[in-house]
Amino acid sequence: MFEAKVASAVILKKIIDSIRDLVSDVNLDITSEGIGLQAMDSSHVALVSLTLHQKGFSEYNLEKPVTIGISVSNLAKVMKLASNDDEITLGLAEEPSHLKVVFMNKKQEKRTQFDLNLLTLDSEHLGIPDTNYTSEIMMNSFEFSKLIKELNTLCDTVTIETTIEYVRFSLESDVGIGNIQIQTSEPAEKKEDAADDPKEDTPVIQSFALKYLNMFNKASCLSNSVKLMMAAETPLVVEFEIEDIGELKYYLAPKINNDAPQ
Amino acid sequence: MFEAKVASAVILKKIIDSIRDLVSDVNLDITSEGIGLQAMDSSHVALVSLTLHQKGFSEYNLEKPVTIGISVSNLAKVMKLASNDDEITLGLAEEPSHLKVVFMNKKQEKRTQFDLNLLTLDSEHLGIPDTNYTSEIMMNSFEFSKLIKELNTLCDTVTIETTIEYVRFSLESDVGIGNIQIQTSEPAEKKEDAADDPKEDTPVIQSFALKYLNMFNKASCLSNSVKLMMAAETPLVVEFEIEDIGELKYYLAPKINNDAPQ
Amino acid sequence: MFEAKVASAVILKKIIDSIRDLVSDVNLDITSEGIGLQAMDSSHVALVSLTLHQKGFSEYNLEKPVTIGISVSNLAKVMKLASNDDEITLGLAEEPSHLKVVFMNKKQEKRTQFDLNLLTLDSEHLGIPDTNYTSEIMMNSFEFSKLIKELNTLCDTVTIETTIEYVRFSLESDVGIGNIQIQTSEPAEKKEDAADDPKEDTPVIQSFALKYLNMFNKASCLSNSVKLMMAAETPLVVEFEIEDIGELKYYLAPKINNDAPQ
Structure with missing residues (x-):
């Protein structure tokens, strides 16, 4: 038996x-620590990892x-039945055949129940x-989202290069070649520490399929900022903190090097 | 000969x-009482009944x-030529071959005339x-519209059940089963009368095609509230009052019982 | 070698x-006077003429x-990489193979460079x-844009007739016939001069393909007003002034007379 409440459906x-x-x-993994989900996209290039901590639920x-x-x-269709500020209750019976989802509105006069069939x-x-x-970059999530969306109209692949001073997005297509360079603005004290921190000393350069990065953009409404984490020959992590309840991470395998612009 | 004016095109x-x-x-029926229209949709499942009272026209x-x-x-295409606050004049000659529609803007410097061919x-x-x-329910028209639209993404048929205390919308599909229950909020004195009123004592339960209910939703911009009227083995009436001028009613035949969820 | 700056990308x-x-x-013609462009659409019915004056650039x-x-x-895709208030620098090398386009944001921390291949x-x-x-009409550009868009849903051809007192847009299709007549509001002193001015004394009536006029509508965001210039057996000019920097003119050949409504 399982029951959990979230104060606001949005x-x-x-x-x-x-x-x-x-x-x-x-598959949703429901444990005493919270609800977790890990799944690959159908082409096995990207991975979604969602964590909702138990303490983020009101019950x-x-x-x-x-x-x-x-x-x-x-x-997703069932969730659309909820108003944004409805309270949500999730429930599972013993040996469940369905996930019970209940929405109650603030005035307590409208109650929606849906028993979603399990698979x-x-x-x-x-x-x-x-x-x-070896590299962690924080960006404004709206700016990142807009950037990826526009790059995606120009070509298929973006090369991301991070150094201690900037992150640079480069592209090359039959339209031409280009790059967007953004200075990383660290607080002063962090910059002083950086000399001791191997993370920020190692430039990383890798190429990724814009199609997937663009699909990650839907999450930019979850947080004002997005964290990009990179290391050589390792999938990029695009992480969105979800206030008070958890985090959503996307992993994206790099393209092999000979695809990258020079 | 016929001429009628409406102060505002919107x-x-x-x-x-x-x-x-x-x-x-x-067909539009133009009489001394006003303009009326009754028409069935092409599949003969739904009926539209529009009444515009003579007293709602300025002339x-x-x-x-x-x-x-x-x-x-x-x-509809001709009406789009009007600005929302244009004055509209409708006119018919003797033995008319067209409906004359004239829009005049407030500043009286732009006049649009269209002679729409008659059929x-x-x-x-x-x-x-x-x-x-036996059952009459008032709902917020925006809420009704949103509800029907979302249910329509989940299945084809909704079962509507009304009692003295609530109206319940139920659905069943391969996604799962669900219902939305809304308390009917009657003023206290009406509730006392209810005991004497057979209308509110008889629960009704019937199933309807969501596709049609969703087409009625366009009218939710005409009024803040919508009235649902039901009786056993009788078409549902979805009625929108149009302020100062008339009313728009949609009739929808119920689905036969063995389609309904249990 | 060429370099020019515009203070705001929008x-x-x-x-x-x-x-x-x-x-x-x-082709863009870059001279000491500014940047010019003249091009016909692929069907050779409409012509675009853009002039950006040198004095409209900050450098x-x-x-x-x-x-x-x-x-x-x-x-256009490259320009979407710019934020609306980015400063733009355009650059060409000697014997250029590409147009260098650089966007710098206000905070000077994000720099986008794109080398657009030349053709x-x-x-x-x-x-x-x-x-x-012989006829020049000023109209609100938003009103003109809306009018053309709605007429385009009703038929293919519009006949424009201008007199000293009004401009009239007429149409005829199997839906019916109609016209929109707008009084031209000239300042009083101009009206007095008009007797001496042959321009305003000659009514003009010509027919045009709405499809093209509707494509010109995209420019209505460039200016609050649009100027229509006509003369017998001459293409219509639809002109948008672009504040501080230049003007965009569209030319559209009239349809031959026997297409026009009576």
């Missing part, structure tokens, strides 16, 4: 909209850990290795 | 947009009653019987 | 969006006049003859 609606274009049927009661399979696009899915054990990322 | 524009998806060629001169056939979608249509005598509706 | 973005639907590959350095070929749609195009010498237009 965050869950945005989270589900952020992943529905990338993954279709997924959270779980007897024993359980994994349930759901259709993300069906859940039986192979569980993928994805095992994301702990990585020592 | 209402007529909205009315015509509200019916253009449902009916194409229709209204008619020699003798007349029925004219028009193309709703062509009239010769078989006149359907639809004969809507007077029905004693 | 005007250039709007200009390029205003012509991209009409012309694809064009403008040119060694010797040069003509370069560019893809308008590719330039080798046949240069068309279009030679627009000096015409004594």
Whole structure:
């Protein structure tokens, strides 16, 4: 048996909209620590990792850990029945055949219940290795989203290069060649520390498919900032903190080097 | 000969947009009481009934009653030539071949005239019987519109159940099963009377095609509230009052019972 | 060698969006007086003429006049990388193979550079003859844009008739016939002069393809007013002044007379 409440539907609606274009049927892992989801897109190039911490729920009661399979696009349709400030209750019976989703509006006069059919899915054990990322960049999420969207109209691949002073996005296509260079604005004291910090001393340069980065953009409504984490020969991590409840990370494998612009 | 004026184009524009998806060629019945329209959709499942009262027009001169056939979608295109606060004059000559539509803007410096060709249509005598509706529900029209739109993404059929305390919309599909229950908020004195009023004592439960209900939604811009009227084995009435001038009613035949969720 | 700066990207973005639907590959003529562009649409019915005066640029350095070929749609995609208030620098090397476009944001921390590949195009010498237009009408550009858009849903051709007192747009289709008549509001002193001015004494009536007029509408965001200039058996000129920097003119050949409504 499981029951959990979220005070306001809007965050869950945005989270589900952020992943529905990338993954279709997924397993949710419900444990005493919270709800987790890890799934690869159908081409196995990108990975979505969502963590919702137990402490982010207003109520959270779980007897024993359980994994349930759901259709993300069906859940997204159900979530649209909620008004943004409805309270949401999620529930599972013993041996559940469905996820019970209840929305109650503020005035307590409108109650929506939907029993979403569960799916039986192979569980993928994805095992994301702990990585020592040599480069971490914070950007305004709206600016990142707009940048990726416009680059995607110009070409297929972007090369991201980070140094201690800037991050540079480069592209090359039959339209021409170009780059966008953004100074990284660290607080002064962090800059002094940087000499001791191997993370910020190692420039990284890697190329990625813009199509996937553009799909990650849906999550820019979840947070004002986005963190890009890179290391050589390692997938890029695009991370959005979700206030008070958890985080949504996208992993994207780099393109092999001979695709990159010079 | 006929001539009638409406002080502001915006209402007529909205009315015509509200019916253009449902009916194409229709007869307008112009009498000393006003302008009326009754038409079935092409599949003969839904019926539109529009009444514009003579007293809602700023001028209204008619020699003798007349029925004219028009193309709703062509009239909608002509209406788009009007600015929202233009004054509209409708006119018919003796033995008319066209409906003369004139828009004059407030500053009296822009005058648009369009002579819309008339059509010769078989006149359907639809004969809507007077029905004693056992259930009448008022809802916020925006909320009703949003609800129907979202349900329509989840399944084809909704079952509507009304009791003295609530109205409940239920659905069942391969996504799962669900319902939305809304308390009916009657003023206290009306509730006391209710015991004497057979209307509010008889629960009704019937199923309807969401596709049509969703087409009625266009009219939600005409009024802040919508009235649902039901009785057993009788078409649902979805009624929008149009301030100062009339009302727009949609009738929708129920689905046969074995389609309904349990 | 050429380098020119514009203080704010938004005007250039709007200009390029205003012509991209009409012309694809064009020559830019860069002289000491400014940047000019003249190009016909692929069906050779409409002509675009853009003039950006040298004094409208915050910097403008040119060694010797040069003509370069560019893809308008590719330039439009590149311009989307700019924020509206970015400063733009355009640059050409000696014997250039590309147009260097640099955007710098206000805070000077984001720099975008794109080297747009140049095209080798046949240069068309279009030679627009000096015409004594017998009719000049100023209209609100938004109102003109809305009018043309709505007429375009009703038919293919509009007949424009100008007199000293009004401009009238007429149409005829199987939907019906109609016209929009707008009084021309000249300042009083101009009206007195009019008796001496042959321009305003000669009514003009000509028919035009709405499809093209509708493509000119994109430019209505460049200026609050639009000037229509007509003379018998001469292309219509639809002119938008672009504040502080230049003007954009569209020329449209009239339809032959037997297409016009009576």
